[in-house]
Amino acid sequence: MAASPSSLSLRNSSPLSLSWKTNTHFSPLSRSTVSLPSRRPNPIFIVFSMDAKPTVLVAEKLGEAGLDLLKGFANVDCSYNLSPEELCTKISLCDALIVRSGTKVSREVFESSGGRLKVVGRAGVGIDNVDLAAATEHGCLVVNAPTANTVAAAEHGIALLTAMARNVAQADASIKAGKWQRNKYVGVSLVGKTLAIMGFGKVGTEVARRAKGLGMHVIAHDPYAPADRARAIGVELVSFDEALATADFISLHMPLTPSTSKILNDENFAKMKKGVRIVNVARGGVIDEDALVKALDAGIVAQAALDVFTVEPPPKDSRLVQHENVTVTPHLGASTMEAQEGVAIEIAEAVVGALKGELAATAVNAPMVPAEVLTELKPYVVLAEKLGRLAVQLVAGGSGVKSVKVTYASARAPDDLDTRLLRAMITKGIIEPISSVFVNLVNADFTAKQRGIRISEERILLDGSPESPLEFIQVQIANVESKFASAISDSGEIKVEGRVKDGVPHLTKVGSFEVDVSLEGSIILCRQVDQPGMIGTVGSILGEENVNVSFMSVGRIAPRKQAVMAIGVDEQPSKESLKRIGEVPAVEEFVYLKL
Numbered sequence: 001m002a003a004s005p006s007s008l009s010l011r012n013s014s015p016l017s018l019s020w021k022t023n024t025h026f027s028p029l030s031r032s033t034v035s036l037p038s039r040r041p042n043p044i045f046i047v048f049s050m051d052a053k054p055t056v057l058v059a060e061k062l063g064e065a066g067l068d069l070l071k072g073f074a075n076v077d078c079s080y081n082l083s084p085e086e087l088c089t090k091i092s093l094c095d096a097l098i099v100r101s102g103t104k105v106s107r108e109v110f111e112s113s114g115g116r117l118k119v120v121g122r123a124g125v126g127i128d129n130v131d132l133a134a135a136t137e138h139g140c141l142v143v144n145a146p147t148a149n150t151v152a153a154a155e156h157g158i159a160l161l162t163a164m165a166r167n168v169a170q171a172d173a174s175i176k177a178g179k180w181q182r183n184k185y186v187g188v189s190l191v192g193k194t195l196a197i198m199g200f201g202k203v204g205t206e207v208a209r210r211a212k213g214l215g216m217h218v219i220a221h222d223p224y225a226p227a228d229r230a231r232a233i234g235v236e237l238v239s240f241d242e243a244l245a246t247a248d249f250i251s252l253h254m255p256l257t258p259s260t261s262k263i264l265n266d267e268n269f270a271k272m273k274k275g276v277r278i279v280n281v282a283r284g285g286v287i288d289e290d291a292l293v294k295a296l297d298a299g300i301v302a303q304a305a306l307d308v309f310t311v312e313p314p315p316k317d318s319r320l321v322q323h324e325n326v327t328v329t330p331h332l333g334a335s336t337m338e339a340q341e342g343v344a345i346e347i348a349e350a351v352v353g354a355l356k357g358e359l360a361a362t363a364v365n366a367p368m369v370p371a372e373v374l375t376e377l378k379p380y381v382v383l384a385e386k387l388g389r390l391a392v393q394l395v396a397g398g399s400g401v402k403s404v405k406v407t408y409a410s411a412r413a414p415d416d417l418d419t420r421l422l423r424a425m426i427t428k429g430i431i432e433p434i435s436s437v438f439v440n441l442v443n444a445d446f447t448a449k450q451r452g453i454r455i456s457e458e459r460i461l462l463d464g465s466p467e468s469p470l471e472f473i474q475v476q477i478a479n480v481e482s483k484f485a486s487a488i489s490d491s492g493e494i495k496v497e498g499r500v501k502d503g504v505p506h507l508t509k510v511g512s513f514e515v516d517v518s519l520e521g522s523i524i525l526c527r528q529v530d531q532p533g534m535i536g537t538v539g540s541i542l543g544e545e546n547v548n549v550s551f552m553s554v555g556r557i558a559p560r561k562q563a564v565m566a567i568g569v570d571e572q573p574s575k576e577s578l579k580r581i582g583e584v585p586a587v588e589e590f591v592y593l594k595l
C-alpha cells in the first residue's frame, strides 16, 4: 500500500536553469558519514569552465565570417598544415578543434587532449575523417555543418557530369598543347539518358533536380530515403542492382561508412551497362579504385569524373588519375566562396553553442534536441539527474549497480517524447557519484554499457492533458540492497519517483512511501514510528547548528505507524548532528543524501 504524504511546507524557489557548475560530491550515510572528494566543475553537457575564455584550434582554412564569430567568444589559434604529431601536441591546450576534410582527427588526438577537448567542429558534411567512436568515448561532442555546402557540391557534380560528357578537360589540355582535335572529342548527350543517383540525401536531391532540368531521366537508390520525397520531384527510387543495370550515368552521393566502403567493386561494375559514366563527389572510398581502373580499361566504364579519392591527395603516378578517360578535381565540391562563408558561419555557431553548453542542432554523436524541446524539458532534465543521484546513494556499499529501470509517465504519445536526453541525465546521476568518470549527453550510453549497467526504459501512457511532457519519472535499481531499507519497494527494487511542480523538481516517492520534498540542497530521509513531536525534535537538532530546513514532508502508512520523513536542508549538517538524529529513539533508520 502506498503511504500518503502530509506535506508541511513549500518553499518558493527561483526558476531552474541548466547550471554549468554543479558540485556533485555527496555523503551517503546510514548512521555513519562517508565523504567523497569534491569534483571538478561539472556542466551538464560540456565540461567547460565559463570563467576562462576557451581556446579554439582552427586547423584548416575557414571563412572570415566564421573566424570573426569565434573570436567574439574564444581565443582562436589558426594553425594550418599541422603534422599529426603537432596536432596531438597542440590539442591538450584546446577546448575545441575545427577541421575540414584534410585533417585526420584520430583516436590519438582525443587521447592526447587529456580530456580538455570537448568539441570537434567539422566545417562541412563528411565526418569520415573524425574517429567518432573515440570522440564519444572521450565525451567529446562532434558537430558538423551539414547544409551550407549542399548546393556547391551538387553544382560541382553537375559541372563534372557535363564536362565529362563533352570532354571539356581533355579538350582544354589538348588545345593548350597546340592541337585541334575536333573528331577526337566528340561527346555524348545528356538529354533522355538515365542518371542513377546513389544516395538520395541533400546533395543527391539537388543533383537530381538539376539533372531533370537537363532533360535526363533520373532514378535513385537510397535504402533510407522516403519514396514520397523522391516522387515529389519526379524521381523513381529503385534497388541497387536496378540502378546499376539501367543507368547511363551514375552519380555517387552517399556517405563513406563501413557498408558503403568500396561499394563499387569488381562484382558491381560487372552489373553495369557497358559504357556507363560515373561521377563521384561523395568520398573516394566508396569506389574500389583498382576495380575502376580495370572497368575503364575493359570499356565497361566509358568515363569517370572524380572529385574525391581514397587517399588525398592521390599519388602522382595514380593510374586512375592519369587515365585518359578520367576527369579529376582536387576535392573542390564545397569550394565556392559562398559555400565556404556559409560553412564557416554554420560551424562557428555550432561550436560556440556547444562550448556554451547548448545542445547542438548539428551534433553527430549525440541526440539533437531542438531548442524549444530543450526549454520544455529543462526541469525534467534536472529531475532526471537528481533521481539518478538519489537512487544510487541509496544502494548499500558492495552491491554493484547492474540493472536500472526508468519509467516515464506521460499523457503524450511515445513519438512525442524523446527520452534520450533524460536517460543520459539519469545515467549521469547514477554513475558520477560512484566513479571518477565524467558523463555527458555524448558518452552516457557508452559509459553505462562499459560499466555493465543496463538501463531499460518503460513508458506509462496516461489519460489526460499532454500539456506537460511528463507526469512523473521513476528510477528503480534492481538486485541490490539498500542502506535505507524503506527505499525498497514492494517488488524488491530501490525505487525513487519525482515530479516537476511549478517548474521545480520534487522527490515524491521513496520505496512505497509518498513524500514531497523539493530536490535542492540535500535531503535527510528518516524512517520512524509516526508520533507527535518528531518533526520538532529533528528540526531543533538541525536548527541548533543553523542548518536551514527548506522542506519537510511525512509519508506514512497509517497514523502512529511507520512513516518516512523527508527533510530538505540548505547546509550540510555536521556528523554530530546526524548522529544525534540517528539516536532519536523513534528513528529506525535514516540516510543523508547530497544532491
Ligand SMILES: NC(=O)C1=CN([C@@H]2O[C@H](COP(=O)(O)OP(=O)(O)OC[C@H]3O[C@@H](n4cnc5c(N)ncnc54)[C@H](O)[C@@H]3O)[C@@H](O)[C@H]2O)C=CC1
Pocket: 125, 126, 127, 146, 149, 150, 153, 198, 199, 200, 201, 202, 203, 204, 221, 222, 223, 224, 225, 253, 254, 255, 256, 259, 260, 281, 282, 283, 307, 308, 331, 332, 333, 334, 335
Ligand atoms: N566533394 C565535396 O566537397 C563534398 C562531398 N560531400 C559528400 O557528399 C555525400 C553526401 O552529402 P549529403 O547529401 O550532404 O549527405 P546526406 O546525409 O544528406 O545524404 C546521404 C544519403 O546517402 C544515403 N545512404 C546511406 N547509405 C547508403 C547506401 N548504402 N546506398 C545508398 N544511399 C545511402 C543516406 O540515406 C542519405 O540519404 C557525403 O559523403 C559528403 O561527405 C558533401 C559536400 C561536399
Ligand SMILES: O=C(O)C(=O)COP(=O)(O)O
Pocket: 100, 101, 102, 123, 124, 125, 126, 127, 149, 331, 332, 333, 334, 335
Ligand atoms: O563537406 C564535405 O563532406 C566535403 O567533402 C567538403 O570537404 P572540405 O570541407 O572542402 O574539405
